[in-house]
Amino acid sequence: MNSRGCILIVDDEDDLRNLMARVLELEDFTVYTASTPAQAFNILENKPVEVVVSDVRLEVANGLDLIPEYKQKKPFAEIIMLTAYGNIPDGVNSIKRGAFDYLTKGDDNIRIVPVVEKALEKARISTQLFKLEADTPVTGFDAVIGESPALKSAIKLATRVAGSDLSVLLTGETGTGKEVFANAIHHASKRNKKPFMALNCSALGKELLESELFGHVKGSFTGATGDKTGFFEAAAGGTLFLDEIGEMSLDLQAKLLRVLETSMYYMVGSTKEKKADVRIIAATNRDLLTEAEAGNFRLDLYYRLSTFVVELPPLNKRGDDVIILAEYFVKQAAGRMGMAVPKFSKALINALKQHAWKGNLRELKNVMERALILCDSGELDVELLPQDFNGGHGGAALVRPNATVDLASLEKDHIANMLAFTGGNKTRTADILGIGIATLYRKIQEYGI
Incomplete structure (x- = not known):
């Protein structure tokens, strides 16, 4: 034991x-x-x-x-x-x-x-x-925060496969930290001196995703005014992380399967084959086998990707990790905002431990940053939590009360609160949120803020 x-x-x-x-x-x-x-x-x-x-x-x-x-x-x-x-x-x-x-x-x-x-x-x-907080950048599995048995089990599996060149499929709920895990596997691999590239398959349409993956040549489609390097080429020698792989179209899945089987691909609009030298780590919050049986995902691609599967535990199965992560998110946000780091009250700690965390790490990060903005003392207390937190035991009316967590609504409200906090300064808002200014503008447009 x-x-x-x-x-x-x-x-x-x-x-x-x-x-x-x-x-x-x-x-x-x-x-x-x-x-x-x-x-x-x-x-x-x-x-x-x-x-x-x-x-x-x-x-x-x-x-x-x-x-x-x-x-x-x-x-x-x-x-x-x-x-x-x-x-x-x-x-x-x-x-x-x-x-x-x-x-x-x-x-x-x-x-x-x-x-x-x-x-x-x-x-x-x-x-x-x-x-x-150490001056030396934290990489590899040291960057995966937590001490729970469920997390340690996932780390143990990922550590075993990291040194090989096998494809890895990361599964688990949305917001469980799949990209951090993928990055950790990359840094623990023999490819760690080469690039780690991440691409979200659900964020782009079919044609744009194909162009991002494989690149395109000048004149291959309207607007292609020059050659474009794709992710397979940019990640040469390194690791390509494909997040939300279950959202990829079936015909693009076929092209990805060919790369996995032959290590060869074509740029969009080109007849010249190029060699791919990347390790693939894919991630999904879907049951891909069920999706394949329903005709929504290629079964052959599933078996090719699932050579080694690592399931990431949801936050509500990680015990006291929620407090470690909450402390971390608060310290990060306080540093970006130029604020002192407050302590946690016992009531807040108990509330954080009892919450269901349907949005996982993403929800926790938003909740803690929102609480920090509202804090006007040296202590974070339960009154600073959203009203619907723990079934209505929070106090800060920042999220629409719902029975379940809607991640899009949570993110929209969080961005709106940050913009209010910075007086509409988008550059500072993006910096506090830890995202690029272009991403912030896209989110503002997407959510109609």
Whole structure:
């Protein structure tokens, strides 16, 4: 069975130390024990400890004085201090010195597991945010944010196939981060020194999509005033990511199948074959086998693409990842807006964990950016969430109340709110949203904003 996390218990009372270790081991934690600070420091230097449970009154040292030393050895580990019965000042001083929480010896046995779980969650969030804020650009699977078993399982599969040249099909609901995953596979592959190109098959009509994929020669159609390089050529030696592959027309599917089988293609309007040297990663939120059986997708192309399938879990199956991601989106948006990064209230954290997240990461990003805009204090609270959030437990009337999430409406409202926030400054709005100015203008026209 996989370990839920690594815990270090530091206590010079053998019976109590062994009892706590047994309790945590029964809950599938990996537990290390130490009776002296020297033993504890040695373990911290050599083991992946995430939470330290330490007695305040050790025979050879004051546990409160050890808190900064524990942190020095493991900066992102969280510390839980054990105090004697009725010794409230020790507990308060522990927190003042940087401990996550404190437990009363012999009186808090039922609390130890939930407190350790919360400390573990905070330690992992801190570790993730540190990675994301590091000066070195985060690439590969380090850029895939989250710690949940469902996500780790998908990463494990993708890591196995990354080193090969096999085509990969990413499946899952809309907004689960398929392009980030595709990029991670590319960066973990032998093609990582060459381009990663992404093309959304649903965003373009048949003729334009064909031209974007294969390129065209001058005079091949009205408006073709010169030769155009296609994605297959631009991504030479690298990876071509085809998002929403299920939206591609059947005749264009046939041409894509030929490329996969022969590595050859024609530019639009040309009779000269060109060689394609790309790895294909495709993505869809549809059941392509069902679509193929209904005549909407080529069965032969499905089998060619689905050599290796990786299913991305929806956000509502990823547990505490929602908080890690929410923190990340808020930090990103605050940086773009020049705002201080607010804390999360406990009520907000509970609401985020309980929400269905039908729009997945995209919905979470929009909700958190909207909350940040409305925040006029140092804390994000549940009142800043949309009114229909968690069945009506939010407070900010920014989205039309609906029983289900309409992603288009969510995006439209979010863009409108950002434009209002920037006083109609489209350049700044595009920058805050993290999209190009041309994309913003297209969205404004598309949604009639």
